Amino acid sequence: MSVYITSTGHYLPGEPIDNDRIEEVLGQINGKPSRLKRRILQSNGIHTRHYAIDQDHNTLISNSEMAARAGQVCLDQSYLSARQVKMLSAATSQGDLVLPGFGSMVQAELGLSDIELHTSHGICSSGMMALKAAYTSLKAGEQPNALVIASELASRLFKATRYEAAGDEVDFNAEFLRWMLSDGAGAMLLEARPRGQCFRIDWIRSFSHADAYPVCMSVGLPTSANRLQSWQDFPTYAEAEAAGALLIRQDVRLLENIVKLGVDGCLRLIDEGLIDIPKVDHLLCHYSSHYFRSRIFDMLQQAGAAIPEEKWYTNLYTRGNTGCASIFIMLDEFRRTQPWQAGQTILCMVPESGRFNNVYMQLTVVCEQG
Missing domain, CATH: 3.40.47.10 (Thiolase/Chalcone synthase)
Incomplete structure (x- = not known):
C-alpha cells in the first residue's frame, strides 16, 4: 500500500x-x-x-x-x-x-x-x-x-x-x-490515496549512532557531569539550575561528526539501491548552519555522490533552525513556492546531533488520475 x-x-x-x-x-x-x-x-x-x-x-x-x-x-x-x-x-x-x-x-x-x-x-x-x-x-x-x-x-x-x-x-x-x-x-x-498533485513517500530510513558517540546536544546535564548525573538528581530544582543543568548545551567538539555520519548514511542508502543520485531532482536537507552545507556538499562530492547545488532547497536563512519542525516547514514552503512536477524525486535528509541519529526520506511527485 x-x-x-x-x-x-x-x-x-x-x-x-x-x-x-x-x-x-x-x-x-x-x-x-x-x-x-x-x-x-x-x-x-x-x-x-x-x-x-x-x-x-x-x-x-x-x-x-x-x-x-x-x-x-x-x-x-x-x-x-x-x-x-x-x-x-x-x-x-x-x-x-x-x-x-x-x-x-x-x-x-x-x-x-x-x-x-x-x-x-x-x-x-x-x-x-x-x-x-x-x-x-x-x-x-x-x-x-x-x-x-x-x-x-x-x-x-x-x-x-x-x-x-x-x-x-x-x-x-x-x-x-x-x-x-x-x-x-x-x-x-x-x-492512503493520492489527492491532486501530491508526494508519495517511497521510503523512510534512519541510522542512530548513540552506541558509538557521547551526548552532543542536551538539556538536563550540569556543566560538569558524570554519566549518571541528571538535573533530577539534585536536592532541589534551584540547585540544578545553579549548576547549569537546565541550560541547553551543544558539545561543539563533537559537531563535525554530524557531517561524516550524515554523508555515511546517504552513501549506505546509495549502496542499497534506495538513492539514485542522477534521479534526485530536489534535495531538502535540514542543516543547522550554513557552515555545514558546504561540508556536506564537499564530502558527497569526494565520494562521487554530489547532488548539484542548484537542486538544494532550504529556508534556513529566513526561518532559522526550528529543530524537529524544520523539515516540515521546509517542505511546506517548498511546495508553495518552488517549481515541481509529476515524476520528480525529492530527497530529504535530517541529521541530528543529540546523539547522532540521521533520518532520510524519498518522495516522488504524483498526480491523481481522473
Whole structure:
C-alpha cells in the first residue's frame, strides 16, 4: 500500500527577528552584549527567525498552540475535516509540560476525537520519527490517514535570566545554541490515496549512532557531569539550575561528526539501491548552519555522490533552525513556492546531533488520475 503526503502547513510566531534584534528579545546576560553572537551568526548564515516570546519574556503562544495552528492550516488546505482524522502523530524536543505527552496536548488544542495517538520525543529527528510512525501505520493498513505535526518552542530556554541563574560565566557550549535555534511548527497530512498533485513517500530510513558517540546536544546535564548525573538528581530544582543543568548545551567538539555520519548514511542508502543520485531532482536537507552545507556538499562530492547545488532547497536563512519542525516547514514552503512536477524525486535528509541519529526520506511527485 502506498502512502501520500496530500497536504502541508506551518505556523511561525510573531514577526521576523533580524540579527540586530535578537538580544532585544532574549536579553543581554548580566546586562552585557554577547562576545560570541556575531561569530556564531556569521557561521550559521541565519538572517531572520521567529520567537514565541516577547522582549519582556512573556510567552505569547504555547508550543501545543503553535502545533495546533500548523495542523489546522494543513487541514484547511486538504480534502479532510478535523473529524475525519484518524491518527495524530506529534513531535517536539520539549513540550509545555513535562507530563503528559505532547500529542495529548495538541489533540486537545485541535479538538480531535477518538483518534490513535503517538508522541515522538527527541531533537531534530523526532519529527521524522513521528512521520515514520504514521507512515508505518498507513502502510500496514491500520489507518486511512494521519496528521503529523512537529513543533518547537526553544526561545524559553534562551532568556537571559536562565543563564544568569547558572552563574556569572556562561561557557561557549551553553551559549552556542542561543544564536542557532528558533520557534515554529509544521504539519503534514498522510493519506492512503493520492489527492491532486501530491508526494508519495517511497521510503523512510534512519541510522542512530548513540552506541558509538557521547551526548552532543542536551538539556538536563550540569556543566560538569558524570554519566549518571541528571538535573533530577539534585536536592532541589534551584540547585540544578545553579549548576547549569537546565541550560541547553551543544558539545561543539563533537559537531563535525554530524557531517561524516550524515554523508555515511546517504552513501549506505546509495549502496542499497534506495538513492539514485542522477534521479534526485530536489534535495531538502535540514542543516543547522550554513557552515555545514558546504561540508556536506564537499564530502558527497569526494565520494562521487554530489547532488548539484542548484537542486538544494532550504529556508534556513529566513526561518532559522526550528529543530524537529524544520523539515516540515521546509517542505511546506517548498511546495508553495518552488517549481515541481509529476515524476520528480525529492530527497530529504535530517541529521541530528543529540546523539547522532540521521533520518532520510524519498518522495516522488504524483498526480491523481481522473
